[in-house]
Amino acid sequence: MSKQKGLSDLxxxxxRLAYWLLLPTLIILxxxxxxxxxxxxxxxxxxxxxxxxxxxxxxxxxxxxxxxxFTIRELPPQVDAGGQPVLDDTGKVxxxxxxxxxxxxxxxxxxxxxxxxxxxxxxxxxxxxxxxxGVWDTLIFTVIAVTLETIIGLGxxxxxxxxxxxxxxxxxxxxxxxxIPTAVSSRMWEWMFRSTRVGFFxxxxxxxxxxxxxxxxxxxxxxxxxxMIAIDVWKTTPFMALLLLAGLQLIPGDIYEAADVDGxxxxxxxxxxxxxxxxxxxxxxxxxxxxxxxxxxDLFQIVLAQSRYSMASFTYYQLTNNRAMGYSSASSVIIFxxxxxxxxxxxxxxxxxxxx
Amino acid sequence: MKRSSMLLILVxxxxxxxxxxxxxxxxxxxxxxxxxxxxxxxxxxxxTITIAAGAVGQELELTQAAAQRxxxxxxxxxxxxxDTPDLVQDRLGLYLQFxxxxxxxxxxxxxxxxxxxxxxxxFVDLNEHGARNVAGQHFPAIIExxxxxxxxxxxxxxxxxxxLYFRSDLLEKYGYSAGxxxxxxxxxxxxxxxxxxxxxxxxxFWGFVWQGNSYEGLTCDALEWIDSNAGGTIVSxxxxxxxxxxxxxxxxxxxxxxxxxISPPGVVGxxxxxxxxxxxxGNAAFMRNWPYAYxxxxxxxxxxKGQFDVSPLPAGDSGSGSATLGGWQLAVSRYSNNxxxxxxxxxxxxxAEEQKIRAIEGSLNPTIMSLYSDADVLAASPxxxxxxxxxxxxxxxxxxxxxxxxxxxxxxxxxxxxxxxTGRSDAVTAFDELEADLEALLGYPVGxx
Numbered sequence: 001m002s003k004q005k006g007l008s009d010l011x012x013x014x015x016r017l018a019y020w021l022l023l024p025t026l027i028i029l030x031x032x033x034x035x036x037x038x039x040x041x042x043x044x045x046x047x048x049x050x051x052x053x054x055x056x057x058x059x060x061x062x063x064x065x066x067x068x069x070f071t072i073r074e075l076p077p078q079v080d081a082g083g084q085p086v087l088d089d090t091g092k093v094x095x096x097x098x099x100x101x102x103x104x105x106x107x108x109x110x111x112x113x114x115x116x117x118x119x120x121x122x123x124x125x126x127x128x129x130x131x132x133x134g135v136w137d138t139l140i141f142t143v144i145a146v147t148l149e150t151i152i153g154l155g156x157x158x159x160x161x162x163x164x165x166x167x168x169x170x171x172x173x174x175x176x177x178x179x180i181p182t183a184v185s186s187r188m189w190e191w192m193f194r195s196t197r198v199g200f201f202x203x204x205x206x207x208x209x210x211x212x213x214x215x216x217x218x219x220x221x222x223x224x225x226x227x228m229i230a231i232d233v234w235k236t237t238p239f240m241a242l243l244l245l246a247g248l249q250l251i252p253g254d255i256y257e258a259a260d261v262d263g264x265x266x267x268x269x270x271x272x273x274x275x276x277x278x279x280x281x282x283x284x285x286x287x288x289x290x291x292x293x294x295x296x297x298d299l300f301q302i303v304l305a306q307s308r309y310s311m312a313s314f315t316y317y318q319l320t321n322n323r324a325m326g327y328s329s330a331s332s333v334i335i336f337x338x339x340x341x342x343x344x345x346x347x348x349x350x351x352x353x354x355x356x
Numbered sequence: 357m358k359r360s361s362m363l364l365i366l367v368x369x370x371x372x373x374x375x376x377x378x379x380x381x382x383x384x385x386x387x388x389x390x391x392x393x394x395x396x397x398x399x400x401x402x403x404t405i406t407i408a409a410g411a412v413g414q415e416l417e418l419t420q421a422a423a424q425r426x427x428x429x430x431x432x433x434x435x436x437x438x439d440t441p442d443l444v445q446d447r448l449g450l451y452l453q454f455x456x457x458x459x460x461x462x463x464x465x466x467x468x469x470x471x472x473x474x475x476x477x478x479f480v481d482l483n484e485h486g487a488r489n490v491a492g493q494h495f496p497a498i499i500e501x502x503x504x505x506x507x508x509x510x511x512x513x514x515x516x517x518x519x520l521y522f523r524s525d526l527l528e529k530y531g532y533s534a535g536x537x538x539x540x541x542x543x544x545x546x547x548x549x550x551x552x553x554x555x556x557x558x559x560x561f562w563g564f565v566w567q568g569n570s571y572e573g574l575t576c577d578a579l580e581w582i583d584s585n586a587g588g589t590i591v592s593x594x595x596x597x598x599x600x601x602x603x604x605x606x607x608x609x610x611x612x613x614x615x616x617x618i619s620p621p622g623v624v625g626x627x628x629x630x631x632x633x634x635x636x637x638g639n640a641a642f643m644r645n646w647p648y649a650y651x652x653x654x655x656x657x658x659x660x661k662g663q664f665d666v667s668p669l670p671a672g673d674s675g676s677g678s679a680t681l682g683g684w685q686l687a688v689s690r691y692s693n694n695x696x697x698x699x700x701x702x703x704x705x706x707x708a709e710e711q712k713i714r715a716i717e718g719s720l721n722p723t724i725m726s727l728y729s730d731a732d733v734l735a736a737s738p739x740x741x742x743x744x745x746x747x748x749x750x751x752x753x754x755x756x757x758x759x760x761x762x763x764x765x766x767x768x769x770x771x772x773x774x775x776x777x778t779g780r781s782d783a784v785t786a787f788d789e790l791e792a793d794l795e796a797l798l799g800y801p802v803g804x805x
Contacts, residue, residue, distance in 0.1 A: 214620075
């Protein structure tokens, strides 16, 4: 309060002017960020259909509960007429099928996954297994891809930070993958991953005698995510390297000279000088890449379409193919909340330590 | 602390912006034009009509040539052809964005045979623009399909049905006098020819290629397997879910057995053009595809020019083959600024003379019945005459019985079939699950075909 009193008239006028000058920015923010977001929130509580004149009804949290409901049920072993468990050809116990165990009214639960715990078999059922699987896949994709990008990016940044002939060229070449539009590079990689004669990897591996049959990178459940991660790492490592390179150049050279005089090894210098001083840059780069990966859309949509979803491509599918605008809005809101949580976590972990 | 809270605010704002950059189901583009208020041009004014048309094979060139012919006789009209994605579902996604925005940018849409019921509200009644006089020339079944509540939503442009392509030279080489009439025969021939051609040095040779990716095309292929095996059409016209029956399961199990034996393992990622690529390079003995592949296979740069023929698809236990009905219609957008002129363009493109050119140059099957006895058409595509019955008797996808949830139905179906083809699930479990899914989705009773 005393601070306020101390302000001169001139300062007050300036303060008022500052608010006026901020106003256009605030209005633009309201129009381009808050209005669309608000309307997504609103739609997420309705059953609105996309591109349709059907009457819109308010449905409360129905969309959310359908997206997120899941249940865990035990799968009892199958028993024959004599009460003995049925075994398959390899001697494993056969369990009741999830279909017979999971609830079907009022909403049908579909099998998401199975797991064993303490000798019992359980099934996880979800009312929208595509969505929950999409969320899980996106999280796995983000964690692995961002980790790899950071490590490889840091390596590249350290190399091109050293003075050597042709460094300018190297820095330019490094950026090529980042410069190619994702639509183009996704299509390119899709071709390379094909399991026919078009597929670069399969042809090379076969000619080297590494594999007998082609690997179905894009149709096998086990290979789809690694393929997506490979494409993303190839594409965005340069971005990571560029950000980290900028950070490296801010570190003054004389501290390394001092460290040399003190007899610190290069490894010690890296962990005691480079890494701590790079920390703010690393934090910004990680926040950027993580939030970006969580929203991944183009890559999944172009390469996998309806065979596997990321959170964003699931939302797109619900909107355009199923025309479920309310439902897809609800999934957008969930994505938003997830990204929000990630952002807060990052600031707590990285930003907090930085300011102390 | 102050710095970190500033950073927090910045990041949150950034997160909001990023989140709203994604595919957002909210705002119409700013350039939305209000609904048509200006009357159709009177002749002095230049008018541009835009057609959203397919680009599979040579479709795009054919449409552009036809547009040019229209412009030659109508100097005041410019017809612009917008090419659209090859995959049917991507194309629907694009169209819906135009409709949601009420956009006048596209005047004429090329729509799939399964869409009229669902999209009717966005199109004008072509009967009010002179289509009533020509509707009688087309196959009645397609006109009926395109008529929603008495309103003619689209004028039929070309029809499609699944066909079996076979290499007549190779059949002869391995001692077969005619193409296969049953799936058993096809399997046997494909295996023999594949083994022989591989032994002769072509390691890339496969017996049978088709569409196995997880998309609408797989619904078409799988419907043919099931229907030819007397397994019904997923949901019957009487709104009964019939898909879970032993004949259907046997048909899907048979197809799953092809993957990696007579068909490449990669077939579970194939669309139409992937199959045609292998076929037209001379690396397959049989192919299931639509009629458009016929004239492309006979083009000058084709390795197999003049060495193949087509027939109806083989039969299963039902005793006769089955072909999924496809085909495209031209519909005029309700949001067009010049609906009368757009309707005139659409009717011209679907007229007998234009369909004849498309039949001869693109082997696209006409929807006008009289063209099937036209001498010029038969000279260019001799197989048309014999396939007239295929088109008349083709199996329709259950788009009417499941409307407006056909897309959901089809997605559940092709995902279930795909899980069997890729070995993730056995056919019995997959179809038990599918039946439960369809019950939950549609609320129809379950029965046998």
